[in-house]
Amino acid sequence: DSGVTQTPKHLITATGQRVTLRCSPRSGDLSVYWYQQSLDQGLQFLIQYYNGEERAKGNILERFSAQQFPDLHSELNLSSLELGDSALYFCASSSRLAASHNEQFFGPGTRLTVL
Amino acid sequence: QKEVEQDPGPLSVPEGAIVSLNCTYSNSAFQYFMWYRQYSRKGPELLMYTYSSGNKEDGRFTAQVDKSSKYISLFIRDSQPSDSATYLCAMSEAGGSYIPTFGRGTSLIVHP
Numbered sequence: 001d002s003g004v005t006q007t008p009k010h011l012i013t014a015t016g017q018r019v020t021l022r023c024s025p026r027s028g029d030l031s032v033y034w035y036q037q038s039l040d041q042g043l044q045f046l047i048q049y050y051n052g053e054e055r056a057k058g059n060i061l062e063r064f065s066a067q068q069f070p071d072l073h074s075e076l077n078l079s080s081l082e083l084g085d086s087a088l089y090f091c092a093s094s095s096r097l098a099a100s101h102n103e104q105f106f107g108p109g110t111r112l113t114v115l
Numbered sequence: 116q117k118e119v120e121q122d123p124g125p126l127s128v129p130e131g132a133i134v135s136l137n138c139t140y141s142n143s144a145f146q147y148f149m150w151y152r153q154y155s156r157k158g159p160e161l162l163m164y165t166y167s168s169g170n171k172e173d174g175r176f177t178a179q180v181d182k183s184s185k186y187i188s189l190f191i192r193d194s195q196p197s198d199s200a201t202y203l204c205a206m207s208e209a210g211g212s213y214i215p216t217f218g219r220g221t222s223l224i225v226h227p
Contacts, residue, residue: 106158
């Protein structure tokens with residue numbers, strides 16, 4: 001158990017809908033990262049927050065947004081969902097903004113299915 | 116061409132075999148090299164990391180980095196059925212955010 005929790009575990013929704021994925025980092029970790037994992041693309045970095053502020057952006061679509069709250073939990077909002085958004089979404093946390101080996105602790109993921 | 120290339124497999128080996136997992140990359144600025152293990156329906160977990168070139172050993176696992184060839188390897192000795200998982204290589208540049216770029220992962224099956 002990494003100490004990172006994600007809810008829900010599974011989410012099934014329809015195209016055009018909006019969903020919110022939630023992540024609670026390990027106790028004391030200030031950095032939260034969001035990743036998307038699909039069979040054809042592998043693990044793709046989406047966005048990083050550190051102590052409530054956005055710090056890095058990866059391949060995140062405009063339809064997706066995220067935020068980190070004062071209690072350090074984070075939410076990833078996915079809107080106008082398309083079939084291609086079906087994937088595993090992972091949250092990871094680390095204690096530092098940018099550690100040399102950047103050890104990130106991953107949560108168990110949320111499996112999103114868009115029908 | 117992707118920045119990090121990794122054969123997705125699956126790679127099937129008998130118990131006790133030596134396993135070699137590899138990645139190639141194109142970005143010469145990568146300095147930190149990591150291997151993550153991901154069991155089915157779980158998140159990735161960091162297995163090993165190395166800085167720059169060279170070898171690093173941890174029990175049955177050895178990580179090798181050859182920066183001149185832009186090639187990294189993970190060797191697993193005396194493989195066990197419990198090693199069956201997907202292995203993802205990841206690498207990052209020094210400085211900045213250190214956010215890693217991941218390979219697609221290689222699925223390893225160790226059969227008894």
